[in-house]
Amino acid sequence: MTTIPMLFAASTFDVFVQTFFKALALGSLYSMLALGFVLIFKATQTVNFSHGALALAGTWFLSMIFIDWDIPGRWLPGPHWLHWGIALLLAMSVTAIFGLIIERLTIRPMIGEPVFSMAVITLGLEVIIRAVADDAVRLVPRNLGIPWGSDTFSLGGASVAWSYIAAAVMAAFVFIVVWRFLRTRTGVAMQATAFDQEAALAQGINVGMIFAIAWAAGSALAAAAGIFASMSPWAAAGVASREGAFFAFRALPAVIVGGLDSVVGALAGGMLIGFVEIFAGQYLSSYANILGFGYQQVIPYVVMLIALLIRPYGLFGTEEVRRV
């Protein structure tokens, strides 16, 4: 994501407030992406490398549904933001269905195979989906019809984009939903599956169903993160742009720092990485000629390497007990 020039900020405190909100928003986006990774990892014990491509696909679905087909607007009266909200949910559902299809065709047959084979399949999927989606998006940036556009509001002397608030609210909403879900019967079944697939099967849990739910939820989260990362203060073309292509991979450090199998870790890791990246980008920018242009983009990986040296299983991850 490109840095926004802090033109409106008057005092150092205002700069801090602006940076804080920006960091909060980026942290929320990383947390959302990380949560998608974690949900899929919890069920299938594998990292979904096609997360970024799913985010791109979800963003494209929203643009098709809302702009090209005008889906809720052609039947429903009402304000623009309501239509957009419905279209957002529709886009997430379509991405979830897309994830279900992928899961049924390519992941389900791999139950019991080595974990790395499954991860490589998702790498292959990433290549395919991205080739198709890049081709479908064309070189012209697509409109997402975001209700608040690039509007900002002022807080003291600082100006904060509504998109930041929207991303934070969406992340909070998503985390509460997932948190509630993990306390339901199905959610407990998912945790049991993650703990021991065979024992879960013996208890009568439908493991295939758990896989499907995890993939659907993960895909929907990818779509949400992709859409909220494509808003105006971030890069213009969002996840469809060249640097956006690796946006989901930049969330991987967040997952690793937090721990691959921890929901709390996803939140903490995402926020940590987001805050470090934005604050370093703001307050070290005078050293940019020493650190190199765009240094804030590699900070997540540096943080990850340091964190791995201290705790190889992440801050909140379960330590794997190895038996021979």
Place this chain on the structure above:
Amino acid sequence: MRGRPNLYTSYASESRLFPTRTQQVGIGIAFILLLLMPFDLPVIDQIPLIRFLGDNSWLRIVNRMLIFCIAALGLNILQGLAGQVSLGHAFFMGVGAYTAVLVGGPSTTSLWGWGLPIWIWLPASGVVAALIGILVAPAAVRVRGLYLAITTLGLVFIGLHLSRFFPEIAGPGSLGRKWPKLEIRFWKEENPFLDFSSDGHWFWFDITDNQKTYYLLLALLILFSLWAANLARSRTGRALAAIRDQDVAAEIMGVPETKYKTIAFAISSFYAGVAGALAASFVGQVPPEQWDLILSVEFVAILLIGGMGRISGALAGTFFVVLSPRFVEEIIEWMTEQAEGDGAFSGMWDSIISLGSGDFGIISISETALGYPIPYSSLDEIIYGLLIVVFMLFEPLGLYGIWINIRNYWKGWPFSY
């Protein structure tokens, strides 16, 4: 032991490079074919499948494939032999390439370079990559499986950033800089002793630049393959295999895990560094974005499609992955010709190829067209992704697994197993 090729009476006879007579003869024939390959020979030229061998446009891709083979062999040592999943191979290739350009490239006001000959910059690129590999190993040894994959993935992005950090080495902007050519000099003299980048005359026949490069790369590949094969048969190779199969058990048996994992990283990076230097020098000018995640994934795909842990698998996988886009291109060209003609089946081909705007068909022959009729540049990528997924789903052992099935069928005939 005539007639009983599978009866081994000593460890030495079991671990020979080419144990059976069939393999020895096969390797011999393959070697002669490889030597004759770049020429237009009068008789071989007429055999359908190897008729292309003299063709220069094919030879360039074959050369590219030979370079990729070296890198794939390197990843095979780390991933197939030692079982350490790595998505950072492209990073080490980049390290090798930039070492080569620093040591061998020309020096200007804005660029660094010492202009040394190939016999310094080629080994140096491997050695520096290996040293970086050793530097990274302490962090990589601590993590396992997917955590390791993601850690090494981080290396690729850090490497991309470093290329912006040192514009004096990487060259300005996104164009990159010129790499030293493949030519052998003793020192910095004017005329090279052996020149691989222009046409020439060797012994009693003319030879083109691509044919010369082919021989250089073939020699290097044979050298590196033998090294990899011998490594697998040595004490180090057995230790790495033990770590791959069960690392805790290996350590209990007295195999120092950290030491051997570091060795695996170093050797694998050496291969990658040399391959990266060769690849950049072969192309001539490479932007830093070349060494990104997609390249790393390509090598993982090569190993999985070829068959993990096998030298023949790595070579076959590279053949398959590097040459398949060219085959697809060739097939589409042929289909277009058929669709434009008025043969009996032209209607059928026309329904697949979209010749102009508004024409029904799923493949567009125009490079610039985006959107629904798929341009074949993205068709390549889609087929490549599909290959990965299909191989993983249906043949996890890759081409090697297919070969084993075929071989067992003939061995066991008329019985089914």
